[in-house]
Amino acid sequence: MRSTAHKYRFRACLAVAALGLAALTGCSTSDSTTTADGLTKVKLQLQWFKQGQFAGYLAAVDQGFYKEQGLDVEILDGGTDIVPQTVLAQGQADYAIAWVPKALASREAGAGITDVAQIFARSGTKQVAFKSAGINGPADLRGKKVGNWGYGNEFELFAGMGKVGIDPARDVKLVQQQFDMNAFLAHDIDAAQAMSYNEYAQLLETRNPATGKLYTADDFTTIDWNDQNVAMLQDAIWANTSKLKDSGYADRTVKFIAASLKGWAFCRDNVDKCRDITVAAGSTLGASHQQWQITEVNKLIWPSPNGIGLMDGAAWDRTVAIAKTTKNADGATVLTKDPDAEAYTTEYAAKALDLLKSQGVDVTGTGYAPVPVTLSEGGK
Numbered sequence: 001m002r003s004t005a006h007k008y009r010f011r012a013c014l015a016v017a018a019l020g021l022a023a024l025t026g027c028s029t030s031d032s033t034t035t036a037d038g039l040t041k042v043k044l045q046l047q048w049f050k051q052g053q054f055a056g057y058l059a060a061v062d063q064g065f066y067k068e069q070g071l072d073v074e075i076l077d078g079g080t081d082i083v084p085q086t087v088l089a090q091g092q093a094d095y096a097i098a099w100v101p102k103a104l105a106s107r108e109a110g111a112g113i114t115d116v117a118q119i120f121a122r123s124g125t126k127q128v129a130f131k132s133a134g135i136n137g138p139a140d141l142r143g144k145k146v147g148n149w150g151y152g153n154e155f156e157l158f159a160g161m162g163k164v165g166i167d168p169a170r171d172v173k174l175v176q177q178q179f180d181m182n183a184f185l186a187h188d189i190d191a192a193q194a195m196s197y198n199e200y201a202q203l204l205e206t207r208n209p210a211t212g213k214l215y216t217a218d219d220f221t222t223i224d225w226n227d228q229n230v231a232m233l234q235d236a237i238w239a240n241t242s243k244l245k246d247s248g249y250a251d252r253t254v255k256f257i258a259a260s261l262k263g264w265a266f267c268r269d270n271v272d273k274c275r276d277i278t279v280a281a282g283s284t285l286g287a288s289h290q291q292w293q294i295t296e297v298n299k300l301i302w303p304s305p306n307g308i309g310l311m312d313g314a315a316w317d318r319t320v321a322i323a324k325t326t327k328n329a330d331g332a333t334v335l336t337k338d339p340d341a342e343a344y345t346t347e348y349a350a351k352a353l354d355l356l357k358s359q360g361v362d363v364t365g366t367g368y369a370p371v372p373v374t375l376s377e378g379g380k
Helices: 009-015 021-026 052-062 084-089 100-108 155-163 199-204 247-269 271-280 287-301 313-325 347-358
Strands: 040-045 071-076 095-099 113-118 125-130 145-148 173-176 191-195 220-224 235-240
Touching: 040 084, 040 247, 052 071, 052 247, 052 271, 052 287, 071 247, 084 095, 084 100, 084 113, 084 235, 095 100, 100 113, 100 235, 100 313, 113 247, 113 347, 125 155, 125 199, 155 313, 191 199, 199 287, 235 247, 247 271, 247 287, 247 347, 271 287
Parallel strands: 040 071, 040 095, 145 173, 145 191
Antiparallel strands: 095 235, 113 235, 125 191, 125 220
């Protein structure tokens, strides 16, 4: 039997060293400094390394959108040992990009952070299988080797299996998946976790040994958690809750959001240019992979009928419900109670949208249609 400490290790991972987190509610970011040309310095903490997932922010720097708002933004790389919401709560960044469930776990543990702009309206998480495995929906996972990354990334999968009566502890063989598709390609996993904008592309960049050509989408089946109504909200802009009470920080937040949203609108309409911006920013992934990634991320954002960045209350409620009720393999849930009223706000995103509309920026993308991307081997 697993020890209690092991059983609940997950929640400690999400909150990241909960010891001392209570003190973070009273921790504020250091006062922003000003550059020689009068711009206010701002730090944005990413949740991973610079890549197409964050193209809108990179474009906002490159195209001068932050500068238009009087901001000099430094974008900080994430990584395996960096938890963006903790960096934000500890005052080492002014804003952070983080998935909603993980950030809410940190907030429940005491981190003073607020979702001020919900960038991704849809989930990019899929479960992918070779077509020959006959896995077309969650019910087909029964008796299969099911890969997942863990670390809080698994709850859509577990919620999806739960909806069709699959007990993850008994009805499937769970496989700890690395952040790549190697085990899946070796057929050590029947259904693997993949982001639509990253790991799924890695499959299509790989040569099929049976044909000598690159795999195509026809070689696989996917389970999209949006279609199964268990999607959870992902990338959002988070701000420091206590600092929002300061009028200067609140004003900067509106300006930061406005410039960031303008960056995403730019990447919707200029995928090739944003690909080049992302590659130039130092991404280790190739140009075709970045083009695919930006295109797939655009699909998670656009169209945005109410305006990019505004929270969909139903999507928030669904995310919270899954976070409270779905247990992972260790029996842990993301949350133990409902988030408080300051966990998210639409106030700043609404003001940012008004600002952009006055500039003639298309903030809904009603006519958005993705342009097909041709991937190269290895994503080059």
